[in-house]
Amino acid sequence: MTRLVALDWGTTNIRAFHIAADGTLLDRREKPLGLQSVKNANFAGAFRDIAGDWMAAPARPRALLCGMVGSAQGWIEAPYTACPAATGDLAAALVAAPDAHYDIRVIPGLRCQGAGGPDVMRGEETQLVGAGLGDGVYCLPGTHSKWAVVEGGRIARFATFMTGELFATARKHTILGRSMVDAQHDPAAFAQGYVRSTAAGGLLNHLFAVRTASLLEGLQPQAAPSFLSGVLIGHELAEARKLFDPKRVVVIGAGLLVQNYAVALAIAGIEAAAVNGEHAAAAGLYAIASAAGLIAR
Amino acid sequence: MTRLVALDWGTTNIRAFHIAADGTLLDRREKPLGLQSVKNANFAGAFRDIAGDWMAAPARPRALLCGMVGSAQGWIEAPYTACPAATGDLAAALVAAPDAHYDIRVIPGLRCQGAGGPDVMRGEETQLVGAGLGDGVYCLPGTHSKWAVVEGGRIARFATFMTGELFATARKHTILGRSMVDAQHDPAAFAQGYVRSTAAGGLLNHLFAVRTASLLEGLQPQAAPSFLSGVLIGHELAEARKLFDPKRVVVIGAGLLVQNYAVALAIAGIEAAAVNGEHAAAAGLYAIASAAGLIAR
Numbered sequence: 018m019t020r021l022v023a024l025d026w027g028t029t030n031i032r033a034f035h036i037a038a039d040g041t042l043l044d045r046r047e048k049p050l051g052l053q054s055v056k057n058a059n060f061a062g063a064f065r066d067i068a069g070d071w072m073a074a075p076a077r078p079r080a081l082l083c084g085m086v087g088s089a090q091g092w093i094e095a096p097y098t099a100c101p102a103a104t105g106d107l108a109a110a111l112v113a114a115p116d117a118h119y120d121i122r123v124i125p126g127l128r129c130q131g132a133g134g135p136d137v138m139r140g141e142e143t144q145l146v147g148a149g150l151g152d153g154v155y156c157l158p159g160t161h162s163k164w165a166v167v168e169g170g171r172i173a174r175f176a177t178f179m180t181g182e183l184f185a186t187a188r189k190h191t192i193l194g195r196s197m198v199d200a201q202h203d204p205a206a207f208a209q210g211y212v213r214s215t216a217a218g219g220l221l222n223h224l225f226a227v228r229t230a231s232l233l234e235g236l237q238p239q240a241a242p243s244f245l246s247g248v249l250i251g252h253e254l255a256e257a258r259k260l261f262d263p264k265r266v267v268v269i270g271a272g273l274l275v276q277n278y279a280v281a282l283a284i285a286g287i288e289a290a291a292v293n294g295e296h297a298a299a300a301g302l303y304a305i306a307s308a309a310g311l312i313a314r
Numbered sequence: 315m316t317r318l319v320a321l322d323w324g325t326t327n328i329r330a331f332h333i334a335a336d337g338t339l340l341d342r343r344e345k346p347l348g349l350q351s352v353k354n355a356n357f358a359g360a361f362r363d364i365a366g367d368w369m370a371a372p373a374r375p376r377a378l379l380c381g382m383v384g385s386a387q388g389w390i391e392a393p394y395t396a397c398p399a400a401t402g403d404l405a406a407a408l409v410a411a412p413d414a415h416y417d418i419r420v421i422p423g424l425r426c427q428g429a430g431g432p433d434v435m436r437g438e439e440t441q442l443v444g445a446g447l448g449d450g451v452y453c454l455p456g457t458h459s460k461w462a463v464v465e466g467g468r469i470a471r472f473a474t475f476m477t478g479e480l481f482a483t484a485r486k487h488t489i490l491g492r493s494m495v496d497a498q499h500d501p502a503a504f505a506q507g508y509v510r511s512t513a514a515g516g517l518l519n520h521l522f523a524v525r526t527a528s529l530l531e532g533l534q535p536q537a538a539p540s541f542l543s544g545v546l547i548g549h550e551l552a553e554a555r556k557l558f559d560p561k562r563v564v565v566i567g568a569g570l571l572v573q574n575y576a577v578a579l580a581i582a583g584i585e586a587a588a589v590n591g592e593h594a595a596a597a598g599l600y601a602i603a604s605a606a607g608l609i610a611r
Contacts, residue, residue, distance in 0.1 A: 128530065131514075133514065133520065134510065136523075136526055161489075176519055177519060178516075179488070179518050180518050183518065186484070186488050190486070213430050217556060217557055218429055219475075221459075221475035221477050221517070221546070221550050222475050224476040224480070225458060225474040225475065225476045226428075226431050232432075233425065256516030
């Protein structure tokens with residue numbers, strides 16, 4: 018029996034887990050050492066920075082990585098596995114990272130055929146595995162929010178929405194930011210934005226509505242970011258409903274973002290459950306490592 | 315009879331026209347001296363920089379301004395006139411700019427009540443006047459595209475879409491820009507993006523589709539901006555159709571943007587006509603000046 022060093026290695030962050038053979042979490046770390054921060058593609062060095070001490074211990078463990086580290090811009094490209102995909106399909110498609118000393122494997126992302134074209138994910142498949150792959154509809158909010166359907170223990174299909182990235186860029190780089198200041202979340206303004214998203218006009222019009230609400234309807238600069246968030250999450254939810262028609266949604270994530278999705282789902286009359294995203298990542302890495310025979314031997 | 319100095323003064327640019335009493339265009343200038351470039355709110359100085367020689371001539375003319383110069387961030391705030399509004403309503407609501415020497419008036423913008431809340435325009439009302447205010451549906455593409463309905467010679471209602479600004483910010487400040495290079499417009503990629511906009515998933519999903527099309531469908535970096543443009547204009551057109559149900563659309567603008575809207579309208583089976591935006595601005599300024607008695611006296 019060996020321990021497992023497990024990393025969820027994304028574009029901006031790494032979350033690292035040191036896991037005993039029986040699944041007990043021994044230690045965890047989070048560092049802003051995502052792909053963006055890796056100098057000269059020195060992934061081997063970055064890996065040692067974050068997990069070298071765990072790897073150096075006696076009875077050397079194996080390591081398993083998920084996330085953008087398996088993209089063409091990452092350490093080694095792990096080609097997308099096609100949906101529908103179960104835990105075993107991911108475990109069978111691991112790719113070895115080119116490291117001189119350690120046995121490090123990378124989980125592939127998934128691809129599927131959506132309504133208008135292909136879609137992809139990297140990292141979220143591992144969180145879905147960690148959430149148990151029970152049948153149902155899952156939402157993983159974030160920079161690129163994912164909605165996924167699990168059927169028969171397999172990730173059947175999914176869709177991506179650029180909600181989080183559009184929020185950040187509209188806030189920072191468009192005229193909307195001029196009538197906004199950073200402030201605590203305003204639940205009433207969020208609900209107001211959600212309601213606006215359900216009116217006629219569509220997203221391009223409702224983005225401008227953030228400005229007119231500031232100019233003419235007394236929307237305060239402290240409340241405007243929450244209003245914008247309500248507009249965007251409202252549009253994401255409306256389109257995800259059209260695609261997946263959920264009666265119940267499991268939201269995988271943490272903090273305010275999960276709360277906001279829960280509020281939007283509640284207004285829409287859809288039952289919501291929440292799973293912590295970090296727990297799901299650790300559990301998914303452990304489950305895939307087990308299925309691949311990396312732990313018990 | 316006096317001449318008219320007429321300025322369309324926006325956020326980034328000024329277009330200035332020197333117009334004879336009978337409407338003949340004597341001279342025109344365009345400078346990147348929009349609101350953004352005016353230092354210390356010295357609008358009087360900026361006005362002299364662009365039109366001082368025309369004003370200094372014998373038989374001093376009056377000046378008429380439209381655009382963001384009449385906003386709270388401009389020279390003098392000209393409060394929005396309510397829709398429905400005819401040429402005479404705008405002419406009756408001119409506001410004098412606080413200049414020590416010249417008679418300078420500013421055209422108010424318009425406001426209307428849209429499906430989900432209020433909407434506003436500044437400058438486009440003058441182009442609509444210049445296009446003749448014939449009954450029908452008008453589209454003014456741009457940073458903040460406007461669609462307007464004219465009924466009985468009055469601007470009845472309108473809606474704004476943040477299409478142009480979203481294109482620019484997505485191109486420059488999101489992950490989509492990474493798979494793009496500047497290149498000539500690609501009509502086939504534009505049509506491909508338009509078609510994607512008509513699939514399920516909605517705009518937030520179709521924005522991500524620009525990335526997946528690059529990753530998995532061979533969309534080339536030279537063609538990706540045109541694809542994105544097709545996605546965005548497609549969504550704008552779809553929502554404007556829901557609001558205004560046009561059989562024919564007059565597109566006011568110039569160049570590639572007008573061509574792109576004409577292509578989108580053609581694919582959608584809607585008849586399109588084009589009016590040059592600069593001509594419309596000059597004609598509208600002259601028409602409103604005439605209605606206000608600034609020229610013939």
